[in-house]
Amino acid sequence: PKGNARASIIEARVQPGRGATASVIVETGTLKVGTPFICGPFAGKVKSLINDRGESVKEAKPGTPVEVVGFDEMPNVGDSLVEMDSIRAAQKLADERQLDRRNDRLQLTRKSRMEDLFSNVIEGTGKAILKVVLKCDVQGSVEAIKKAIGDIKSDKVTAQIIVAAAGPITAADVQMASSADAVVLGFNTKVEANAVKVVKSEGVQVKLYSIVYELIDQVREAMLGMLEPLTRENIIGHAEVRMVFKLSKSKGRAAGSYVTDGKIHRKAHARVIRGGVPVFDGKMSTLRRFQDEVEEVKSGMECGIRLGEFNEYQEADVIECYTLEKIPQTL
Numbered sequence: 001p002k003g004n005a006r007a008s009i010i011e012a013r014v015q016p017g018r019g020a021t022a023s024v025i026v027e028t029g030t031l032k033v034g035t036p037f038i039c040g041p042f043a044g045k046v047k048s049l050i051n052d053r054g055e056s057v058k059e060a061k062p063g064t065p066v067e068v069v070g071f072d073e074m075p076n077v078g079d080s081l082v083e084m085d086s087i088r089a090a091q092k093l094a095d096e097r098q099l100d101r102r103n104d105r106l107q108l109t110r111k112s113r114m115e116d117l118f119s120n121v122i123e124g125t126g127k128a129i130l131k132v133v134l135k136c137d138v139q140g141s142v143e144a145i146k147k148a149i150g151d152i153k154s155d156k157v158t159a160q161i162i163v164a165a166a167g168p169i170t171a172a173d174v175q176m177a178s179s180a181d182a183v184v185l186g187f188n189t190k191v192e193a194n195a196v197k198v199v200k201s202e203g204v205q206v207k208l209y210s211i212v213y214e215l216i217d218q219v220r221e222a223m224l225g226m227l228e229p230l231t232r233e234n235i236i237g238h239a240e241v242r243m244v245f246k247l248s249k250s251k252g253r254a255a256g257s258y259v260t261d262g263k264i265h266r267k268a269h270a271r272v273i274r275g276g277v278p279v280f281d282g283k284m285s286t287l288r289r290f291q292d293e294v295e296e297v298k299s300g301m302e303c304g305i306r307l308g309e310f311n312e313y314q315e316a317d318v319i320e321c322y323t324l325e326k327i328p329q330t331l
Contacts, residue, residue, distance in 0.1 A: 004083040005029035007060075007068075009039065012075045012172060014194065020071035024081055031066070032059040036087040040079040041097035043090035044071045074171045074194075076179070128157040128226040130219070131182035133173050134164040135189050141212070142166055145187060148216045156329065157223045169206060171195040178202035183222075187215055229326040237262025239297075239305060241317040247306075254286060254306040255313040264321045265296045270307055273318040282308035284321075 007024035047070035084090035209215040243256035286306035
C-alpha cells in the first residue's frame with residue numbers, strides 16, 4: 001500500500017528498557033521501522049515493531065496489529081499515529097500542538113480539585129458528578145474502596161470511578177484524569193517518577209492516603225463541596241414611601257420614607273413593591289437621616305432611600321429590605 005502510514009492507538013504503557021510503547025492497528029499505508037511520526041502532541045520515530053507473536057518485524061501493513069517502540073511520551077488511547085516526511089517536520093508540528101495545548105490550559109478556569117468542584121453535572125439530570133481515578137496497593141483494597149465510595153448515597157451528587165486498579169499512579173492515569181476532568185486518589189501507593197512531570201503539566205490534583213477512612217471522608221467532603229449553597233432570603237424590614245423628591249445635585253429621585261417595621265440597612269438588598277407587585281429590585285445606593293448618610297434606620301423613624309438608579313417612586317410604595325443567607329446543602 002502506498003501513501004503515508006496511519007495507525008490508531010489501542011493500548012499504551014511504559015515498559016522497562018523500552019520506555020513508552022503502544023499497541024496499534026495500521027489503518028492505511030505501510031508502517032516501517034525508522035518511520036518518523038506525530039502522535040497527538042508528541043513526535044517520535046519507530047525504533048522497532050513487534051507483531052502479535054512477539055517477533056520483531058520491519059513493517060506492518062493495513063489491518064495489522066503491532067507494538068510500536070519509539071514514543072517520546074505516553075500516547076493516549078484513540079490517538080492517531082501519522083507518518084511524517086522527517087523527524088524535523090514531526091517535531092515542528094509537535095511543538096505547535098503542545099503550544100496550543102498550553103494556551104488552552106491557560107484559558108481554563110480550573111481543573112477538578114477536591115476542595116472546589118462545581119462544574120461537573122450529569123447531562124439531563126442536573127446531578128453533580130465527582131469523577132475519580134483510583135489506584136491502590138492491591139486489588140482487595142480497590143474493591144473495598146470502590147464499595148465504600150459507592151455506598152455514599154445522595155440525590156444531588158454522585159461519585160463516578162473512571163479507572164480503578166492496583167499499582168502505582170502512572171502518566172497514563174494522570175492523562176486519563178486530565179481528559180475526564182477527574183481527581184486521582186491513591187491508597188498505599190506512589191506516583192511514578194515519569195508521572196510527576198505530567199501531573200504538573202496537566203494541572204491534575206493527586207491525593208495520596210494511607211488510611212482508608214480518611215480517603216472516604218475526603219470523597220464525601222468533596223461531594224458536599226460540589227453542591228453550591230442554597231440562598232435564603234431574610235426580610236428585615238419595610239418602609240412606606242410618604243414623599244418623592246428630586247436630588248439637588250443630579251437628575252435622580254429619592255423616596256422620603258417611614259420605616260413601618262424592622263429596620264432598613266444600607267448594605268442590604270431591597271425591592272420596591274407597588275400594589276403587591278415588585279417593580280424594582282436592587283442594592284441600596286442611598287440611606288439618609290436628614291442630611292447624614294447612615295448605616296441603618298429602625299422602625300418608627302423617617303429616612304431618605306434611593307435604590308440603584310431607580311427613579312420611578314410613587315407615594316404609598318413599599319420598600320422591602322432583605323438580606324441573602326448562604327445555607328450549605330447536605331448530601
